[in-house]
Amino acid sequence: MNVLRGRLALRERLLVAGLVGFVTLLAGCKVGPNYNRPATAPPPEYKEGGSAGAVVPPPNPNGGTWKPASPSDGMLRGKWWEVYQDPQLNALEEQIVPQNQNLRAALETYLYARDQVRVARADYYPTLSVSAAASRDQVSSHRPLAVSGTMIGYSDFQLGGQASWEPDFWGRVRRNVEAAHATAQASAADMANLDLSLHAELALDYFELRGLDSDARLLERTVKDYQNQLDLNQRLVKGGLATEVTVAQALTQLETTRAQLVDLNVARNEYEHAIATLINKEARDVSLAPAPLDLALPGVPVGVPSQLVERRPDISAAERRTAAANAQIGIAISAFYPNVVLGGGGGFESTNISTLIQGPSALWSLGGQATELLFDAGKRHAITDQARHNYEAQASTYRATVLGAFNEVEDRLSDLRVLEEEATTEKRAVAAAQSSLDLSNQRYRGGATNYLEVLVAESTLLSNQRTSTDLVTRQFAASVGLVRALGGGWDVTQLPQ
Structure with missing residues (x-):
């Protein structure tokens, strides 16, 4: 008898071991396509790579031993706004993240x-539960077929546990975790992209505000010059060398310029409020003291186009969503395969609590269930097609x-190049207008011409000076735009793993 029991126990152990091995083997399967990043063809170099304000690393010479550039070599890192070397800008930028x-x-x-990843990973493991119950029951002594003298009241104590596990035979759980x-990761990249956009927007607003301060400084100097011209004409009128018309013309120009100076405060206040x-x-x-934009325009390291894919958070977000869509295909395909659930339970049951935790009170069960859907009117096929189309849509969005x-970087590089050329030309125009x-x-003081010629020359000079000042602001705005287009100081290594 003992030998027979030993053989039965051995068979049970072998059966369980074989079942575990079979489950482990099947768990290695994973249906659906494995993900590969959609192919893109970055240009070998930027068309506008030699633009002003941009720094491009030199190419590797023929036969050179330089290692390929990593995404961070020669690029902006971390707090990219510090490249402008403006302490006030740095202090403002530092307040964005916590506020x-x-x-x-x-x-x-x-x-x-991120918590959803933990939810998906929980499906790797079995679910376990425990239960305890106690009851006092009494049956009717008048029930059918009741035997006289039998016990009609009894107690029932139960202590047990259950386990249920759905092995990941077809990779549904793994694909779900992948997705x-x-x-x-896409959400983290979205956050990085928003962070970059906010910092860039603050830098743009800040430089626009300082550009207005430069314009205000110019108008303040011009107002002083026009006041001097008005005083001169008033003295000439008293000496009989000029008419009241000349004084009126000088006063008109002075007050017009003063009005322009006051009008600058409207835009300046709006930029200050935007920063707040x-x-x-x-x-x-938030109150920023006037500070004209006298900074030197820094060079922004551009790198090569192939690095851009690794440095733009919006590109990474699109790529990660493509990977998630690919995993959804595997999840949809897994629905075509049987759904297998293994379960078991065990515990103790007794009519007396003193004998509950004893060998004769033990009970257990072990089993499994496989379910295969035979007909769903094409629902699974439609869901799979949906997943494939969604993947193609995400891949196209990524490309x-x-x-x-790439084109955004080219735009900003082009802006910097054109603005540099325009600024150089405008400086010559300012010099010519000043000479005129x-x-x-x-000629006017010598009596060789009338005051109208002076008015035209003054208006021309002021117009060119304001254009020159505006060009400086636009150059800084284009520089910030280039930083934004290059991804700031971010790269894919900052994505959570």
Whole structure:
């Protein structure tokens, strides 16, 4: 009898071991296509690579031993705004991360997506539960077929546990984890892109504000010059060398310029309020002292186009969503295969609590179930087709994002090149206008011409000076735009793993 029991126990152990081995073998399967990043063809170099304000690393010479550039070699890193060497800008930029509510919302969105990965991973493991029950029951002594003298009241004590596990035979759980992980990474890239956009927007607003301060300084100097011209004409009228018309003309030009100076405050206040919004402060709490834009325009390291794919968070977000869409194909395909669930339970049951935890009170069960859907009117095929089409849509979005990124860099490089050429030309125009005004003043004071010639020369000079000042602001705006187009100081290594 003992030998027979030993053989039965051995068979049970072999059966369980074989079942575990079979489950392990099947768990290695994973249906659906494995992900490969959609192919893109970055240009070998930027068309506008030699633009002003951009720094491009030299190419590797023939036979050279230089190692290929990594995504961070020769590129902006971390706090990219520090390249402008403006302490006030640095102080403002540092306030965005802890204060901006949009960025806070993006962070919470990422944390939500990250928690979804944990939810998906939980399906790798069995679910376990325990239960305990106690009852006192009494049956009717008048029930059919009741035997006289039998017990009609009894107690029932139960202590047990259950386990259920759905082995990942077809890779549904693994694909689900892949999709959740890629989605979480896309959310992190979205947050990085928002962070970059906010910092770039603050830098743009800041340089626009300082550009207005430069314009205000120019108008203040011009007002002083026009006041001197008015005083001169008033003295000439008293001496009989000029008419009241000349004084009226000089006064008109002076007051017009003063009005332009006052009007600058409208735009300046709006930029100041925009900065306050970005750092989540009341407008009344942010007051920036006037500071003309006298900074030197820094060179922005551009790198090569192939690096751009690794440095733009919006590109990474699009690529990660493509990976998630690919995983959804595998999840859809897994629905065509049987759904297998293994389960078991065990515990103790007794009518007396003192004998509950004893060998004779033990009970257990072990089993499995496989379910195969035979007919669903094409629903699974439609879901699979949906997943494939969604993947193709995401892949196309990714390729379009990459192409748009390359062209955006080209636009900003072109802006810097054209603005540099225009600024150089405008400087010559300012010098010529200043010379013309000096000659007109000399002719007017010598009585060789009327005051109208001076007015025209003054207006021409002021117009060219304001254009020159505006070009400086536009150059800084284009520089910030180039930084934004290059991804700032971000790269894919910052994605959560």
